[in-house]
Amino acid sequence: MTDPINYYAFKKEEWKSFYQLQSIPLTKESLRQIKAFNDEISLQDVRDVYIPMVHLLDLCNQNFDAWQKTKTEFLSKKPRKVPFIIGISGSVAVGKSTTARLLEVLLTHYFPDKKIQLITTDGFLYNSAELNRRHIMDRKGFPESYDMKSLIHFLNEVKSGKRNVKAPIYSHDAYDIIPDKFDIVDQPDVLIIEGINTLQLPSNQQIYVSDFTDFSIYIDAEDDLIEQWYIERFKSLMDTAFQNPSNYYYKIAHTDRQKAIENARNVWQEINLPNLKENIKPTKTRADLIVHKTHNHRIDKILLRKY
Ligand SMILES: Nc1ncnc2c1ncn2[C@@H]1O[C@H](COP(=O)(O)OP(=O)(O)O)[C@@H](O)[C@H]1O
Numbered sequence: 001m002t003d004p005i006n007y008y009a010f011k012k013e014e015w016k017s018f019y020q021l022q023s024i025p026l027t028k029e030s031l032r033q034i035k036a037f038n039d040e041i042s043l044q045d046v047r048d049v050y051i052p053m054v055h056l057l058d059l060c061n062q063n064f065d066a067w068q069k070t071k072t073e074f075l076s077k078k079p080r081k082v083p084f085i086i087g088i089s090g091s092v093a094v095g096k097s098t099t100a101r102l103l104e105v106l107l108t109h110y111f112p113d114k115k116i117q118l119i120t121t122d123g124f125l126y127n128s129a130e131l132n133r134r135h136i137m138d139r140k141g142f143p144e145s146y147d148m149k150s151l152i153h154f155l156n157e158v159k160s161g162k163r164n165v166k167a168p169i170y171s172h173d174a175y176d177i178i179p180d181k182f183d184i185v186d187q188p189d190v191l192i193i194e195g196i197n198t199l200q201l202p203s204n205q206q207i208y209v210s211d212f213t214d215f216s217i218y219i220d221a222e223d224d225l226i227e228q229w230y231i232e233r234f235k236s237l238m239d240t241a242f243q244n245p246s247n248y249y250y251k252i253a254h255t256d257r258q259k260a261i262e263n264a265r266n267v268w269q270e271i272n273l274p275n276l277k278e279n280i281k282p283t284k285t286r287a288d289l290i291v292h293k294t295h296n297h298r299i300d301k302i303l304l305r306k307y
């Protein structure tokens, strides 16, 4: 596929030449934190791609702060700190949550005075009872499976500077929303919001998630590779999380391993792949930055929106 005309496209080698943070190397502790949540992660990609990205995000944040200040001066209002929101989008299993957590660690490392928080949009999925009531249990992840009104309300409260804003929590263990449990977002300097729908324009909404994000990143890869990562993640979960008797997949993972994998492949083919094609991929060219990954999650190309 040719690159969209409104993006600069860079091979990794070129991208990394734009910024090297040699002066503030990652500490052993930060490297340990990165490896702790994903020991497969390429530290070379962290240095070559993510550190320049973090620098770009900081420049964008400074610009955003200056613009907020100018705006309040024009309006003769008292200046206040407005959270800078980074949206991360892409297919199920493309690596959104890994990227989001990596950015959280790196931003915390390089900007220790800033409060960085992270939430995922899956907390705004309707709970299973409601999905069943609407007969859309097999449409989890599709636009209609999210309570977009609540998500927009949440983002509006965060942007308005409200304290202790609650975000509901989705449990992959229970395959459902956890009742009465919340993440608390409390006046962060930077909020990272990760989810397949952060660039979507649902038809029944006039305000979108993207109206609240100040920088958006789309994680991209070929469909076949993402399917492979989905199945690999499923297999490693079978040896870990699915061993817990309270896990949603406990029974199926304990009857017949091959059947369980077959089942996961069907879920990919019938739910996540169609969602990727119909609803996620078409939002790619709204992102400020597209990160393209190839085998073993290595990044081979970065596209930065020109205008
Ligand atoms: N940069 C990376 N390096 C190595 N493995 C990765 C990387 N990003 C994601 N993965 C692996 O790919 C799978 C999907 O990643 P995940 O972050 O859970 O995706 P998503 O949040 O998009 O569903 C997981 O098994 C994860 O460990």
Ligand SMILES: CC(C)(COP(=O)(O)O)[C@@H](O)C(=O)NCCC(=O)O
Pocket: 091, 092, 093, 096, 120, 122, 125, 140, 141, 142, 194, 195, 196, 267, 271, 272
């Ligand atoms: C809850 C999700 C929609 C969220 O995806 P994520 O943000 O974790 O990529 C997804 O993990 C999911 O459950 N999809 C439905 C089909 C499946 O079980 O994979």
